[in-house]
Every structure is written in structure tokens, then in C-alpha cells.
Amino acid sequence: MTVAGIRYRALGRVTRPTATERQAASMAVAGGDEYDVIVVGAGPVGENVADQVVRGGLSALLVERELVGGECSYWACIPSKALLRPAAALADARRVDGAATAVRGGPNPEQVLARRTSFTHNWSDDSQVGWLDYAGIALVRGTARLVGERQVEIRTRDGGARRVAARQAVVLATGSRATVPDVPGLAEADPWTSRDATSATAVPDELAVLGGGVVGCEMATAFAALGSRVTLIARGERLLPRLEPFASEAVLAGLPKAGVDVRLGATVTAVERDEAGVRIDVADADATRTVRADEILVATGRTAAVEGLGLETVGVTELRVDDSCRVAGVDWLYAAGDVNGRALLTHMGKYQARACGAAIVARAGGDAAEPTPWSRYAATADHAAVPQAVFTDPEVGAVGLTEAEARDAGLPVRAVEYDLGQVAGASLFADGYAGRAKLVVDTGREVIVGATFVGATSAELVHAATIAIVGEVPLSRLWHAVPSFPTISEVWLRLLEAYGR
Numbered sequence: 001m002t003v004a005g006i007r008y009r010a011l012g013r014v015t016r017p018t019a020t021e022r023q024a025a026s027m028a029v030a031g032g033d034e035y036d037v038i039v040v041g042a043g044p045v046g047e048n049v050a051d052q053v054v055r056g057g058l059s060a061l062l063v064e065r066e067l068v069g070g071e072c073s074y075w076a077c078i079p080s081k082a083l084l085r086p087a088a089a090l091a092d093a094r095r096v097d098g099a100a101t102a103v104r105g106g107p108n109p110e111q112v113l114a115r116r117t118s119f120t121h122n123w124s125d126d127s128q129v130g131w132l133d134y135a136g137i138a139l140v141r142g143t144a145r146l147v148g149e150r151q152v153e154i155r156t157r158d159g160g161a162r163r164v165a166a167r168q169a170v171v172l173a174t175g176s177r178a179t180v181p182d183v184p185g186l187a188e189a190d191p192w193t194s195r196d197a198t199s200a201t202a203v204p205d206e207l208a209v210l211g212g213g214v215v216g217c218e219m220a221t222a223f224a225a226l227g228s229r230v231t232l233i234a235r236g237e238r239l240l241p242r243l244e245p246f247a248s249e250a251v252l253a254g255l256p257k258a259g260v261d262v263r264l265g266a267t268v269t270a271v272e273r274d275e276a277g278v279r280i281d282v283a284d285a286d287a288t289r290t291v292r293a294d295e296i297l298v299a300t301g302r303t304a305a306v307e308g309l310g311l312e313t314v315g316v317t318e319l320r321v322d323d324s325c326r327v328a329g330v331d332w333l334y335a336a337g338d339v340n341g342r343a344l345l346t347h348m349g350k351y352q353a354r355a356c357g358a359a360i361v362a363r364a365g366g367d368a369a370e371p372t373p374w375s376r377y378a379a380t381a382d383h384a385a386v387p388q389a390v391f392t393d394p395e396v397g398a399v400g401l402t403e404a405e406a407r408d409a410g411l412p413v414r415a416v417e418y419d420l421g422q423v424a425g426a427s428l429f430a431d432g433y434a435g436r437a438k439l440v441v442d443t444g445r446e447v448i449v450g451a452t453f454v455g456a457t458s459a460e461l462v463h464a465a466t467i468a469i470v471g472e473v474p475l476s477r478l479w480h481a482v483p484s485f486p487t488i489s490e491v492w493l494r495l496l497e498a499y500g501r
């Protein structure tokens, strides 16, 4: 443990040292530009790793080339949900007799965009930087790259260069960027990525969306509600292919009701921008047709942000990590969050950050901190219980394995389903509530290994399932977890009844 570390531990958690004090201490102790931990990337994951190690008594430097808060705060989770919420609120009201008549028209695009902008603080990270200072985390704005063992070079925003060294660990938390597929003319047509969609200042009359994953379905929903005529082009035979088929079908049925023209089994073969917008050639099994739009949003997945990170300088060719996020073969190098490709979700990245940060602190104190399953040093849930909420209409919440995945994993499986509309709480929530729930049970251990809920506010049902999966709660005990009447959660009781005692 460093001297700086002992000093900060003694200070305790009540009065944390400021970043400036910590930086001064760090340099004084080392006689140079050294920190216990250097974290590259100040997205939600980098911020959390830095916070964890500082709480553990180490000094931390965070390097960020854009905004502190990363993709999630400014171009992903927060602005996308801010764009989606107004239409969802109106849809909820429209489904309740007595309230529906009060709803006139759709969302006001200008106000929706303004509310979104307020959630991104107009793309200013001042408040997050203030938090870093409070938390005692030093920040350098610039682009970092590895240049050798524990050595990081930072190209600062003013064009300068700075070298810093890590006594304990370097953590790569550089996230991911949108993948633009190699379709003729697409890159030249200046397509939108999720960044352009979530930061849009105007609503295009016509929007084509390429990709039927989460970004494609959510952004199609948001822009259709804001008044765009949206065409969603997906090459697969179903949307959201990682979910249970019934969830995909429900979203597929919902999008046209929202005004989205969905083309499944369709491949974009060429794109060209002209003075009228973009021209998109789309081939399906029968023919090639042309779709015209003002903008084309590319939503075809993410690529890990490893370009220019200098991995080759430390002999790393790919970021394979263990459950503490330590990179295989390099005991001081870690990769957490989107960049390691384990689960591209903010909450899972922050969970990895907690495990990774705890392991770094323990190892700095001489503990091996083996990432044994379910220990504080292991992101074990990445393999067993990754929850996700998809904010389409209907909403989808899912965690763990689908039935097909459980069978492929060789588990003895029985699945039970229940119509959410039959639950008293759901029918009170919305007239004609449409939704469905499914549990996947490992019959060998009589525990839940997967759950999916489809319907209004169903994302809120998922956490109970996450607890049941992570806790490996036997079904016999779940019978004693009594849901309140009349809530939508009563579906839990119905699902248990469907399974039988």
C-alpha cells in the first residue's frame, strides 16, 4: 500500500481529499507523475472504477478525451430514454378510460428535444467534473494510449503530451463506437449513428433505420412518435433476436401501430446521398426496392474502442479478461465495460467496475483477490443474470437465459408463460392491457434461470427475477414471496401456479 493510500484511508470517507490535494500527494510521494491507478475513459464504467479505488485508499487519475460521463450520459441511455418517455406517458394515459379523453395529439417535438437537452446538460459535463473533484479523483482531458508497462501517454487537448505511470494498475474503460457496415455508399452518405439520433436538433420527415436490434427498435419508436415516417430495415427474420421469440413478435406487432414500416429479411445493398436525401437499395427474397429518406440511422451494433490504445506496446492482441476484468497475461492491466465486450450495458459495466476496483485495491494490499464466482472480486452475473429493459411499445424486460439458450446449455428446462392482461393489477393499469410473462426453470435445481416480461412498465418486473436468479432461490421458497394485490407483480404468483407446486 502506498503512503498516499495510508493517508487517505486515515482520512476516512467523510472528508475526502480533493483531486488537487490527491494529485499533489501522489506526485510528492512518487516524486513524479504517478498514480496508483490510471483509468482511461470517464464513461460510467471508468468513473466507477476510479471511485472504487479511491474509496479503497488509492490515488486515481481518470483520462477522458470527450465528456466525463461518456456515451451513456450524452449520446445513449439518458438522451434516448428522454426521447422515448413522453410518447410512453401519453400512450399510458390513452389506455385508461377517463384519462384518454384528456390526451390531445402526440408529443410536442420541440419540447421533447428541449427536455432531452436538459437531461444532457446541453452536452456540458460540468456537474460530473464537480463530482470527480468531490470524490478525490484527478482528471486529465486528452487521449490516452499505453506506451509500455504501466506507462500511459496522454495527448492533451491543448496539443501537448504528458506521460503518467501507474503504480498498481491501468484500467481501460474506453467503451465502444457504432459499427458502420461495409455497404457500398453507406459511409459516404454521411449516415446517422446513435450519436446523431440521440442529439438530433430537428426531426427528419423520413428516417430509415438500418438494424433491428435495441438501438434500431428504440430509435424507430422515438422518431415515429416525434412525427418521422420511419422505415426499419432488418436483415434477420425477427427483431431483437437475442430475446425470447414472443418478445420479438410483440415489438414487431407494436412498431407498425406506431407508424413504423418494418422490412424483415431485407439487406441494404447500396446507399447514395443526393440533393433530395438518401436513396437506399433494399433487397429481400423477392426483389430489390428503393427506400428514400432524409436520413439513414445505422444501428448495426458496436465496435470496442481499442483503436490507437497502444495494446501492442504491452504485447496484447485482444482484450480477453477474467471475471475481475484483468487482461489475460498482463497482471496490471484491466478492461471493464463495453470495451471488453462482455455485456454492453451501463449497469453491467458499472457492476464490472465494482468488482474490478475491489480487486485492484485488494491486490495493492497484497491479497491475490481471486475472482471466485460470486465473490466481491468477480463479475459473475455477466454469465448468469444480465438484465435488460427495452423501451419500445410494448416495453420488454428480460434477464438470464432464453428457453432456447437454456436448452442449448444442456439444462433440463421447463418454461411457463402467463398472459399479463389476466392479472388484476395490469388490467387496472391499462384497459385491455396486452402483455406476457415467461419464466425458464432449470428443473434439476428447481430454480429460475431466465425471465421475460412484455407489456407496459414490464421493465420494472425484471429486478425481482434478477434477484431470484442470482440468489438461486428455489421455487418452493418463491411461493412465500407474496406479491401485493393489485399490482402487475402478481404475475409472479400466476407463473408459479402455472408451474405447479
Ligand SMILES: Cc1cc2nc3c(=O)[nH]c(=O)nc-3n(C[C@H](O)[C@H](O)[C@H](O)COP(=O)(O)OP(=O)(O)OC[C@H]3O[C@@H](n4cnc5c(N)ncnc54)[C@H](O)[C@@H]3O)c2cc1C
Binding pocket: 040, 041, 042, 043, 044, 045, 046, 063, 064, 065, 066, 067, 068, 069, 070, 071, 072, 075, 076, 077, 078, 080, 081, 142, 143, 144, 145, 173, 174, 175, 176, 194, 198, 215, 305, 308, 309, 336, 337, 338, 339, 343, 344, 345, 346, 347, 348, 349
Ligand atoms: C443509443 C444507445 C442507448 C443505450 N441505452 C442504454 C440503456 O438504456 N441502458 C443501458 O444499460 N445501456 C444502454 N446503452 C449502452 C451504454 O451506453 C453502454 O453500455 C455504456 O455507455 C458503456 O459505458 P463505458 O463506460 O464502458 O463506455 P462509454 O460510455 O462509451 O465511455 C467511454 C469513454 O471513454 C472515452 N475514451 C475512449 N477512448 C479514450 C482514450 N483513448 N483516451 C481517453 N478517453 C477515451 C470516451 O470518450 C468515453 O467518454 C445504450 C447504448 C446506445 C448506443
Ligand SMILES: NC(=O)c1ccc[n+]([C@@H]2O[C@H](COP(=O)([O-])OP(=O)(O)OC[C@H]3O[C@@H](n4cnc5c(N)ncnc54)[C@H](O)[C@@H]3O)[C@@H](O)[C@H]2O)c1
Binding pocket: 181, 182, 210, 211, 212, 213, 214, 215, 216, 218, 233, 234, 235, 236, 240, 241, 268, 299, 300, 301, 302, 343, 344, 345, 388, 389, 390, 391
Ligand atoms: N435499452 C437498452 O438497454 C439499450 C438500448 C440501446 C442500446 N443498448 C446496448 O447497445 C448495444 C448496441 O445496440 P445495437 O442495437 O446497435 O446492437 P445490437 O447488437 O443489439 O443489434 C444490431 C442489429 O443489427 C444487425 N446487423 C448487423 N450488421 C448488419 C448489417 N450489415 N445490415 C443489417 N443489419 C445488421 C444485427 O443482426 C442486429 O440485429 C446493445 O448491445 C445493447 O446492449 C441497450
